[in-house]
Ligand code: HEM
């Protein structure tokens with residue numbers, strides 16, 4: 001047996017078993033990987049203009065809180081996710097408006113405006129942000145995010161442009 | 166280098182011995198009929214793997230069970246394949262286990278010293294049926310619902326204990342969320358654990374005794 005170039009019966013069985021086993025493994029294993037990661041491959045990113053409040057209700061220099069929910073289809077269920085922020089009016093012009101996202105830039109808790117401290121405070125790790133969203137204290141790596149695009153409608157409503165993550 | 170590592174590990178773990186016992190043990194003259202046990206075991210492993218994958222999306226609640234399966238079939242990449250294998254594998258496994266049992270019966274392989282192997286085999290057959298029975302309810306569609314209604318109703322006809330058995334199976338007098346939840350638990354934890362344990366003893370006994378010779382005309 002040894003020394004000859006012919007495949008022994010046993011080796012033939014071993015090799016065939018290996019190949020067939022490998023094939024079965026690949027045919028089932030590769031799809032299984034896609035099956036697992038499928039939700040991560042889905043495109044999200046629906047866009048919308050969302051009304052956050054009347055422009056006339058927003059006072060100059062006082063953060064105006066707003067919140068909204070978006071319903072997303074996740075798998076076999078519709079899930080409502082909440083979003084929110086603060087609109088800070090700086091002058092009479094509707095363009096002179098800063099719209100902050102209240103999602104903390106540290107680890108995504110929701111910050112709240114505390115007038116007495118003159119800051120947004122995050123309940124999770126005590127971060128403090130100024131009225132304009134700059135980090136005053138705590139672990140966040142950067143200022144609060146800003147909804148860059150907003151507009152005043154004919155009905156006097158402020159709308160922000162929202163894109164699903 | 167590799168040899169040193171291999172030998173080091175082998176001295177402690179005994180690969181070679183394991184290999185000889187599992188895959189290179191002496192056998193009498195065998196036929197394809199002797200492969201059915203291993204085929205059953207292969208299917209058990211396959212059912213285990215595809216089953217684990219199914220639980221990534223499946224939800225055992227009356228509100229979501231049906232929709233979650235719909236989602237697996239239409240929403241998830243290759244969901245149809247994973248579920249398909251599990252679905253057809255279940256039927257195939259019952260058939261294979263049964264044919265394996267028939268072959269052991271017809272070749273009289275259940276005799277001394279293999280009576281325990283046979284008895285444990287009965288346990289394996291029953292637990293395999295249990296897997297089928299509990300799995301059938303999980304899609305929570307009409308067929309599943311009524312099959313389980315009928316199945317548990319039959320169990321309820323046992324004299325004296327019937328009503329208790331029926332309530333224990335259903336988790337109450339009627340089919341409900343409790344029924345689905347306990348069938349799910351049985352299907353993914355309790356019965357597979359039993360099955361795996363029994364299989365372990367079954368295989369130990371087979372390795373210990375070796376395969377039986379098939380009887381000849383003289384026997
Ligand atoms: C989950 C189900 C089962 C698995 C995974 C399984 C596995 C195996 C394997 C791998 C073998 C050795 C190869 C062979 O002879 O086919 C074997 C042999 C055997 N099985 Fe099973 N088996 C199962 C069900 C059963 C059932 C239902 C019975 C009978 C009630 C049974 C009784 C036996 C006996 C007596 C042997 C020894 C046969 C001999 O030595 O010739 N098994 N089983």
Ligand code: FES
Nearest residue numbers: 104106107122125
């Ligand atoms: S999440 Fe806001 S401080 Fe950590």
